[in-house]
Amino acid sequence: MPTTAQIVDPKAVADRIIAGGKITMEEAEAFIALEQWSDILALAAQATRIREKFTGGEVDLCALVNAKSGLCSEDCGFCSQSARYETDVSTYPMMSVEQILERARQAKSFGAKRFCIVAANRGLSDKDLPLLCEAVRRVKAEVGIEPECSLGFLTEKQLLALKAAGMTRYNHNLETSESHFEKVCTTHTYRERLETMRMVKRNGVETCCGGILGLGESRQQRLELAFELAELDVTCAPINVLNPRPGTPMEENTPPSPQEVVKTIAVFRFILPKAKLELGGGREVNLRDFQSMAFLAGANSLIIGGYLTTHGRQPGQDMKMLRDLGFTV
Numbered sequence: 001m002p003t004t005a006q007i008v009d010p011k012a013v014a015d016r017i018i019a020g021g022k023i024t025m026e027e028a029e030a031f032i033a034l035e036q037w038s039d040i041l042a043l044a045a046q047a048t049r050i051r052e053k054f055t056g057g058e059v060d061l062c063a064l065v066n067a068k069s070g071l072c073s074e075d076c077g078f079c080s081q082s083a084r085y086e087t088d089v090s091t092y093p094m095m096s097v098e099q100i101l102e103r104a105r106q107a108k109s110f111g112a113k114r115f116c117i118v119a120a121n122r123g124l125s126d127k128d129l130p131l132l133c134e135a136v137r138r139v140k141a142e143v144g145i146e147p148e149c150s151l152g153f154l155t156e157k158q159l160l161a162l163k164a165a166g167m168t169r170y171n172h173n174l175e176t177s178e179s180h181f182e183k184v185c186t187t188h189t190y191r192e193r194l195e196t197m198r199m200v201k202r203n204g205v206e207t208c209c210g211g212i213l214g215l216g217e218s219r220q221q222r223l224e225l226a227f228e229l230a231e232l233d234v235t236c237a238p239i240n241v242l243n244p245r246p247g248t249p250m251e252e253n254t255p256p257s258p259q260e261v262v263k264t265i266a267v268f269r270f271i272l273p274k275a276k277l278e279l280g281g282g283r284e285v286n287l288r289d290f291q292s293m294a295f296l297a298g299a300n301s302l303i304i305g306g307y308l309t310t311h312g313r314q315p316g317q318d319m320k321m322l323r324d325l326g327f328t329v
Helices: 010-018 025-032 037-055 097-109 129-143 156-165 190-202 219-232 258-271 283-295 315-324
Strands: 060-068 114-119 146-150 169-171 206-208 211-213 236-241 276-279 301-303
Touching: 010 037, 010 258, 025 219, 025 258, 037 258, 060 097, 060 276, 097 114, 097 129, 114 129, 114 169, 129 146, 129 156, 146 206, 156 190, 169 236, 190 206, 190 219, 206 236, 211 219, 211 258, 219 258, 236 258, 236 283, 236 301, 258 276, 258 283, 276 283, 283 315
Parallel strands: 060 114, 060 301, 114 146, 146 169, 169 206, 211 236, 236 276, 276 301
Antiparallel strands: none
């Protein structure tokens, strides 16, 4: 007797999505259970159809600056910037505006269209707000690159100040599903993250919100995350893959295989047909030779030039890969 996975036709589901419909949880469960490359490639082909329909051949390129590193009060089990763990991460206070601008110029020079100012915090302090607002204003005015921020929890007043300065997008990842979150972090709740992103969206700022594969979650929990992101109607959904950091509680976690990552990206595209699916941290070490496959499975955004505490590959290699795939960069 055929399984559910064998009888769900990805083309039929893609046709429905392209016509304005949605995928069901049952269909997504069938797709995430696929094990054979032949089935996964067929799924990826339909994910690409969906991506081409809704987002065309444009690719969103974003670079990061870790503007304040380490000594974070939170206990996220994957993060080497937590003050609770013995790691080798560099620690430093908030960069100056000029330091942030220099990194923004560098990002623009290697092709980034967006520049995200990130700080290791539970939340944004009022004393750092004027500096960050000035940095956002000058990044936009002097460098000519779109500024976004990832500063942890923030108040509506702080958000509106950053928006007035020119911030167009705010990042705050859910990281995993609600059902798995307490195994990842205990110092704040999933609901706090969710409410932060709802507040961002309510105030007319683009939302950048995704998660990390490999935190010990099940396939079902990955789907729960994706459907939550669809409910939020996020602008951009970063898909990171755990690169286990020595000294953290998750240093012994086994990340998902390249096949599993490619398949998961394809399923996310079915669930989030219009979003920018951003391939982020951990891609080099976990996808390895399969990085281009992620873009043949529905991804259409990329973090280039390195991450918060780990290096990426040379931006020129990424640009060549994207051009070879036919994307407009």
